[in-house]
Each structure stands twice: as C-alpha cells, then as structure tokens.
Amino acid sequence: MDLTETLIQFRTEWNTYDGNTRLQVEWIDVYDATPGRSVKKLDANELKSLDAQYAQMLGASSTKAAPAKAGKVTKAGVKSTQNRGPVTNKNTKKTIKEENTIEAPVEENTQAPPGPPVSPTVAKEAENAVSGSCTKDEAWKAVLDLKKKDVGDEALANIWLGAIKDAAPGIEQEDVTTEQWWVVRMKVLEQVSSV
Structure with missing residues (x-):
C-alpha cells in the first residue's frame, strides 16, 4: 500500500513531565478533519460496503466453538498427584477408583465441504x-x-x-x-x- 501521497495532520498538546514542558502528539488524523469531531454515522449503503469488505474476518471471529458434550465414563490408568490430605485406611480403594474416572467427550462427526480441485x-x-x-x-x-x-x-x-x-x-x-x-x-x- 503506497501512502506517500496521503496527507495527515498531527494534533499536539503541551505535556509536563519531570519538570519539563514539551509538545506531545495527541493524535493523528486525516488532513481535513474538523476539531472535536465525533464518530461518523454511516448510511445503509456504506454499512453494506463495509460488511462486504470485512465479512470474512468478522465471520471468523463471531463463530464460537460448540462446547464438548459429556460422554460415557471411562477409567484412567494414571494416579492423581494432588495431595489428598491425611491418610486413612477407610475406603481407600473406592476413593482412588472414583478419583481416576473421567468423562470422555462425545465426538461429533462433521465433514468439511468439498473444496476446489487440487493440482x-x-x-x-x-x-x-x-x-x-x-x-x-x-x-x-x-x-x-x-x-x-x-x-x-x-x-x-x-x-x-x-x-x-x-x-x-x-x-x-x-x-x-x-x-x-x-x-x-x-x-x-x-x-x-x-x-
């Protein structure tokens, strides 16, 4: 993108820091911008053109992944490394078995739409x-x-x-x-x- 012919304006203000007062860039704007302007309201045609221009990017960020659904309970072969508190001899086998069970997510069968032919x-x-x-x-x-x-x-x-x-x-x-x-x-x- 060639911006060598683009005109811009710098808006400056005085800034005091560490006892020194200097000019500081407040913001950069288009060359013919009016001071104190606010957000421009677009008409329907301008909105449609912006929607068409950024539809791909906006569509990618607006879709959210579906949450995983709970499936059947399976047993894991790995023992937990977390501290379980004081050791007691009561129901230790039952407690360990309950801690080692996890829920496996149900896999959904989704197919991607066919794309263009590959060279x-x-x-x-x-x-x-x-x-x-x-x-x-x-x-x-x-x-x-x-x-x-x-x-x-x-x-x-x-x-x-x-x-x-x-x-x-x-x-x-x-x-x-x-x-x-x-x-x-x-x-x-x-x-x-x-x-």
Whole structure:
C-alpha cells in the first residue's frame, strides 16, 4: 500500500513531565478533519460496503466453538498427584477408583465441504509432508513465493483468513500453533500455488 501521497495532520498538546514542558502528539488524523469531531454515522449503503469488505474476518471471529458434550465414563490408568490430605485406611480403594474416572467427550462427526480441485503437484507435496510446523511468517512467505501471478491481494487475503478459520476454528491468530500454521500454509497453497 503506497501512502506517500496521503496527507495527515498531527494534533499536539503541551505535556509536563519531570519538570519539563514539551509538545506531545495527541493524535493523528486525516488532513481535513474538523476539531472535536465525533464518530461518523454511516448510511445503509456504506454499512453494506463495509460488511462486504470485512465479512470474512468478522465471520471468523463471531463463530464460537460448540462446547464438548459429556460422554460415557471411562477409567484412567494414571494416579492423581494432588495431595489428598491425611491418610486413612477407610475406603481407600473406592476413593482412588472414583478419583481416576473421567468423562470422555462425545465426538461429533462433521465433514468439511468439498473444496476446489487440487493440482497434482500440490497434492503430491501434501502427501509427502502431511504434518509439519512453521511460523506464521514462514507460512506467509511460502505462500507469496509460490502463488500464481493472477491471484490478487484481496483474493489471497480472503483465502488466507478462510484457511486460518478452517485450521484453527475459534482461536485467535496469536494463539495458533506452529502445526496449525503448517496446515494453513498447505490449505492456501492448494488453492493458489503456481507449482
């Protein structure tokens, strides 16, 4: 994004700190902003255009993961390491058995909708490297290096956000693991790779 021709204005105010009074930037605003202005009210057309522009990102953050449902009770083979208090000989076997039972979540059978066809070379790479790990920056660099020339920035951004939503549903980008970034990388490359 080229902002060399963009005009802005700095609003300053006097600030006293440690006995020194200096000018300090209060905020940065557009060049023709009026002082004391408030939040701009948008009409219906402007709201629709903003909704369309940010629908993918807003949709990713608004969906929440369904809570796990309780399933059947299973016994765990690991003893608890927590302090149980004073040791008594009464009902010790029964107490240990009750502490070692946990509830297993019921697995829901969900299927992802079919995506676009995968190019044979990308599918072969995916089979050879089913699992891996990389950082967000490494994934993004790989996508930029291997994307087709005709894929625009906006289309790439939408595909990227969709892949994050699929690979790490309900998780903020800061909390995505290196394995999930690998999955994001592979999903995006399936759709935009020039190889």
